[in-house]
Amino acid sequence: MAYDFLAPVSDSVLAHCELLSPQALGKNIRMHSAKKGLPDMANSSVALLGVKESRNAYEKKMEKLDVSAIRQQLHKLMMGNWVTGIIDLGDIEEGETVEDTYFLVKEVVSGLLKQNIIPIIIGATQDITYPVYRAFDGVHDMINIVSVDSRFDFGIEDELVSSHSYMSKIITEKPNNLFNFSNIGYQSYFNAQEEMDLMDRLFFDAYRLGEISSDITLAEPVLRNAHMVSLDARAIRAAEVGYANGFSPNGFDGKEICAIARYAGLSEKVMAFGLYEMENSNQSAQLMAQIIWYFIEGLNFRVMESPTKDNTDYTKYTVPTETEQLVFFKSHLTERWWVEVPSILTSHTKVHQPSLLPCTKKDYLEACDQNIPERWYKAYKKGFN
Numbered sequence: 379m380a381y382d383f384l385a386p387v388s389d390s391v392l393a394h395c396e397l398l399s400p401q402a403l404g405k406n407i408r409m410h411s412a413k414k415g416l417p418d419m420a421n422s423s424v425a426l427l428g429v430k431e432s433r434n435a436y437e438k439k440m441e442k443l444d445v446s447a448i449r450q451q452l453h454k455l456m457m458g459n460w461v462t463g464i465i466d467l468g469d470i471e472e473g474e475t476v477e478d479t480y481f482l483v484k485e486v487v488s489g490l491l492k493q494n495i496i497p498i499i500i501g502a503t504q505d506i507t508y509p510v511y512r513a514f515d516g517v518h519d520m521i522n523i524v525s526v527d528s529r530f531d532f533g534i535e536d537e538l539v540s541s542h543s544y545m546s547k548i549i550t551e552k553p554n555n556l557f558n559f560s561n562i563g564y565q566s567y568f569n570a571q572e573e574m575d576l577m578d579r580l581f582f583d584a585y586r587l588g589e590i591s592s593d594i595t596l597a598e599p600v601l602r603n604a605h606m607v608s609l610d611a612r613a614i615r616a617a618e619v620g621y622a623n624g625f626s627p628n629g630f631d632g633k634e635i636c637a638i639a640r641y642a643g644l645s646e647k648v649m650a651f652g653l654y655e656m657e658n659s660n661q662s663a664q665l666m667a668q669i670i671w672y673f674i675e676g677l678n679f680r681v682m683e684s685p686t687k688d689n690t691d692y693t694k695y696t697v698p699t700e701t702e703q704l705v706f707f708k709s710h711l712t713e714r715w716w717v718e719v720p721s722i723l724t725s726h727t728k729v730h731q732p733s734l735l736p737c738t739k740k741d742y743l744e745a746c747d748q749n750i751p752e753r754w755y756k757a758y759k760k761g762f763n
Contacts, residue, residue: 380482380485380486380489381416381467381486381489383470383482384410384416384427384467384468384469384470384486385468385469385470385471386409386410386411386412386415386468387409387410387411387446387449387466387468387469388446389411389412390446391409391446391449391450391453392409392411394450394453395409395453398453398454401456401457402453402454402455402456402457403452403453403454403455403456403457403464403671404449404452404453404454405453406457406464407426407453407464407465407466408422408463408464408465408466409465409466409468410465410466410467410468416467417465417466417467418465419465419493419495421463422463422464422465422493422495423462423463423464423494423495423496423677424462424463424464424465424495424496424497424498424674424677425464425465425466425467425490425495425496425497425498426449426464426465426466426467426498426500426670427467427468427469427470427486427487427497427498427499427500428443428445428449428468428469428470428500428501429469429470429479429483429499429500429501429502429506430442430443430445430469430470430471430472430502431470431472431473431476431479431480431483431501431502431503431506432472432502432503433472433476434476434503434505435502435503435505436542436543437624439502439503441658442502443500443501443502443656443658444658444663445469445500447658447660447663448500448656448663448666448667448670449466450663451663451664451666451667451668452667452670452671454667455667455668455671458674458675458678459678460674460675460678461678462674462677462678464674465495467486470482470483470486479509480506480508480509480512481509483499483506483509483510483513484509484510484512484513485513486513487499487509487510487513487650488513488514488515488516488517491513491514491517491518491649491650492517496648496649496650496651496677497510497650497651498651498652498653498670498673498674499650499651499652499653499654500653500656500666500670501652501653501654502654502655503654503655504527504531504544504608504610504652504654504655505543505544506652506654507523507525507544507545507548507606507608507652507654508544508547508548510606510608510650510652511523511548511555511556511606513650514555514605514606514649515553515555518555518605518649519555520555520556520557521555521556521557521605521606522556522557522558522559522560522603522604522605522606522647523548523556523558523559523560523604523605523606523607523608524559524560524561524562524600524601524603524604524606524607524608524642525545525559525560525561525562525607525608525609525610526561526562526563526607526608526609526610526613526630526635526638527561527562527563527564527608527609527610527612527613528563528564528565528568528587528610528612528613528626528629529542529564529565529568529569529610530545530561530564530569530573530574530576530577530584531543531544531545531546531610532545532546532549532573532576533545533546545559549580557760558581558582558583558603558760559580559582559583560582560583560584560585560600560603560604561577561582561583561584561585562585562590562597562600562601562613562638563585563586563587563590563613563629563630564584564585564586564587565586565587565626565628565629566586568626581756581757581759581760582756583600583753583756585597585600587613587628587629587630590630590634590638591630591634594634594637594638595738596738596740597637597638597641598641598644598714598736598738599714599715599735599736599737599738599753600736601638601641601642601644601645601648602641602644602645602646602647602714602736603645603647603735603736604642604645604647604648605647605648605649605650606648606649606650606651606652607642607648607650607651607652608652608654609635609638609639609651609652609653609654609669610654610655611625611653611654611655611656611657611662611666612624612625612626612629612655613629613630613635614629614630614631614632614635614665615627615628615629615630615631616629618630618631618632618635618661618665619656619657619659619661619662619665620659620660620661620662623657624655624657625657632665632668635665635669636668636669636672637672639651639669639670639672639673639676640672640673640675640676641676642673642676643672643673643674643675643676643677643678643679643680644676644677644679644680644681645676645680646680646681646682646683651673653666653669653670681711681712683709683711683712683714684734685707685709685716685734691709691710691711692707692708692709692710693707693708693710694706694707695707695708695742697742697745697746699745699748699750700748701750702750704717704718704745704750704754705717705718705732706718706737706741706742706745707734708739708742714736715736715737715738715739715741715742716734716735716736716737717734717735717737717741717742717745717751717754718732718733718734718735719732719733719734719735719754719757719758720732720758721733735753735754735757737751737753737754741753741754
């Protein structure tokens with residue numbers, strides 16, 4: 379079984395936990411240890427998983443990722459008013475080949491998904507997103523990926539999969555289970571015009587760093603529609619992580635990236651959350667731990683909502699425009715917004731049925747001004763369902 383190949387949490391981390399207060403997170407995580415083996419997965423909602431594979435890094439790593447340092451910083455944080463059961467499965471070490479590591483990641487994550495346990499992957503490099511995506515095969519059809527990244531990571535078509543080209547493999551490889559890809563935080567000077575053109579041709583969504591930084595709430599509906607989230611730590615500005623090499627002076631600050639992580643946790647669709655490309659510094663380990671804390675915080679406040687015209691918990695707004703009549707819904711409980719998108723007639727449904735696309739109040743106001751929201755247009759062109 380794939381779990382048998384997992385390396386236990388280090389003894390130094392376990393010893394550190396013994397010194398913590400009962401309210402600390404480390405006292406409330408059931409951990410894989412050399413002495414006791416794997417933790418009982420019953421009543422677990424979240425599983426931490428370290429992945430130390432870095433051989434396909436675009437820029438070669440000078441040292442192995444110190445997952446233990448991130449764990450120690452996470453364990454020191456205090457529990458919120460949570461009911462989430464958290465386990466730590468330990469680490470996936472480098473296999474004999476990179477493909478061996480990918481296979482093990484795929485098998486472990488797939489097993490967790492089948493048990494409705496959300497994996498939080500702490501990975502050395504972002505190409506680990508690829509086997510996490512493949513873990514959805516046979517578990518969930520047609521998924522949406524959201525990448526928090528300064529780059530689109532399409533790379534060169536014939537290049538081997540790497541931390542800068544894994545998305546090309548996801549897009550082209552069969553079976554193709556990717557329905558939509560969204561990027562949050564891209565920086566134009568890091569992306570070739572051909573990559574931007576490809577995003578447009580495939581009707582994928584992309585939001586510039588400045589756009590999100592000026593209004594962080596714009597990230598919420600994007601993440602609300604995601605099944606898996608891949609966060610590249612290099613989307614964070616260098617000053618925030620205490621490490622300059624490979625990081626840009628521009629990027630999200632600590633408050634913004636934690637807000638994004640919380641939105642990911644709040645999303646009732648997100649089934650996997652990955653954190654990649656962090657560096658071995660004390661400041662970086664602290665910030666990564668806080669990102670994980672905020673994701674779990676969001677998870678504990680998830681609200682399952684499904685607006686319908688007959689449900690009194692929502693207000694329905696019909697907005698006629700010159701070309702379309704748009705129907706919006708607003709939740710009275712969370713004040714979140716949705717807009718109906720006509721679905722393309724599909725062979726498996728045989729019916730035309732509108733689908734609900736998460737959106738913002740700004741989209742509604744734009745429609746009132748006779749401007750079709752861009753997210754609606756792209757979803758319509760893709761045949762959103």
